Amino acid sequence: MLKFDKVTKTFGANTAVSAASFTVDKPMMIGIIGRSGAGKSTLLRILNRLSDATSGQITFDGLDVTALRGAAKRSWQSQCAMIFQQFNLVPRMDVVSNVLHGTLNRQSTLATMFNLYPTPDIHKAIDILDRLGMAAHAPKRAEALSGGQQQRVAIARALMQDPRIILADEPIASLDPMNAQVVMQALRDIHEEDGRMVIANLHTLDTARRYCDRVIGMRDGRIVFDGTPDQLTTGVARDIYGADDSFSESMTSTQIEQSAAAVAMMEKAAAL
Numbered sequence: 001m002l003k004f005d006k007v008t009k010t011f012g013a014n015t016a017v018s019a020a021s022f023t024v025d026k027p028m029m030i031g032i033i034g035r036s037g038a039g040k041s042t043l044l045r046i047l048n049r050l051s052d053a054t055s056g057q058i059t060f061d062g063l064d065v066t067a068l069r070g071a072a073k074r075s076w077q078s079q080c081a082m083i084f085q086q087f088n089l090v091p092r093m094d095v096v097s098n099v100l101h102g103t104l105n106r107q108s109t110l111a112t113m114f115n116l117y118p119t120p121d122i123h124k125a126i127d128i129l130d131r132l133g134m135a136a137h138a139p140k141r142a143e144a145l146s147g148g149q150q151q152r153v154a155i156a157r158a159l160m161q162d163p164r165i166i167l168a169d170e171p172i173a174s175l176d177p178m179n180a181q182v183v184m185q186a187l188r189d190i191h192e193e194d195g196r197m198v199i200a201n202l203h204t205l206d207t208a209r210r211y212c213d214r215v216i217g218m219r220d221g222r223i224v225f226d227g228t229p230d231q232l233t234t235g236v237a238r239d240i241y242g243a244d245d246s247f248s249e250s251m252t253s254t255q256i257e258q259s260a261a262a263v264a265m266m267e268k269a270a271a272l
């Protein structure tokens with residue numbers, strides 16, 4: 001399905017991604033972990049074609065992603081939607097318009113300027129927001145929402161494109177543990193219910209273990225681990241992070257307490 005074949009990206013003398021190879025045979029949820037500067041963001045950006053590989057090839061269902069140009073490249077970018085740590089919403093615009101922005105590549109400039117979206121698209125946007133527990137916020141300005149709510153709007157905007165793959169670059173790095181859990185569960189649900197592939201760069205090991213089917217560990221641009229959460233032992237994690245014996249998983253972890261109170265708060269937040 002998805003194949004990375006010796007993908008390399010250099011910036012001058014610096015190799016951000018070094019001969020990365022892996023294959024994904026079916027839609028799954030993949031976490032990419034590694035210390036800051038390991039090459040995680042660059043890997044996602046090359047897949048989405050926000051950045052061009054220096055060498056190597058990426059294919060998806062036989063399509064040579066690395067060779068796409070013009071309209072074919074734009075079409076791929078909507079098949080491969082990306083969400084970011086900072087949400088990248090238009091703060092003063094209402095939630096539903098932000099979500100409808102996900103259809104930008106299908107709208108004329110004039111229609112976009114005047115927020116003239118087809119009624120079926122508006123219904124679709126509301127349905128997607130509803131699925132993410134956000135329909136009641138549709139008329140509010142994006143800037144009035146909490147970080148976790150904004151990230152769910154960003155996910156809704158990505159879903160408007162009906163993507164095959166969702167790429168999430170540190171999607172929970174700016175969120176408190178409770179909101180982090182809501183957002184990760186939303187991504188997991190999207191994978192399980194829609195069969196979409198989700199690839200997320202994650203700072204915390206416990207999040208990767210808890211939500212992902214497969215974990216890829218990067219160090220200095222190279223893939224140094226590729227396996228299941230069970231195979232990700234503390235020793236392996238220590239290698240990925242280049243840490244010594246004093247390494248403790250809590251260094252990369254924001255353990256989310258699954259207390260009844262936290263779950264109740266989460267459900268309340270989703271209902272608001």
Ligand SMILES: Nc1ncnc2c1ncn2[C@@H]1O[C@H](COP(=O)(O)OP(=O)(O)OP(=O)(O)O)[C@@H](O)[C@H]1O
Nearest residue numbers: 011014015016034035036037038039040041042043
């Ligand atoms: N546009 C760029 N120009 C020059 N160097 C870059 C550029 N983007 C990334 N790099 C370098 O490539 C390397 C990998 O960066 P990247 O952002 O992919 O790492 P990362 O694992 O995502 O880190 P973080 O967790 O801090 O986001 C780093 O050394 C970084 O400085």
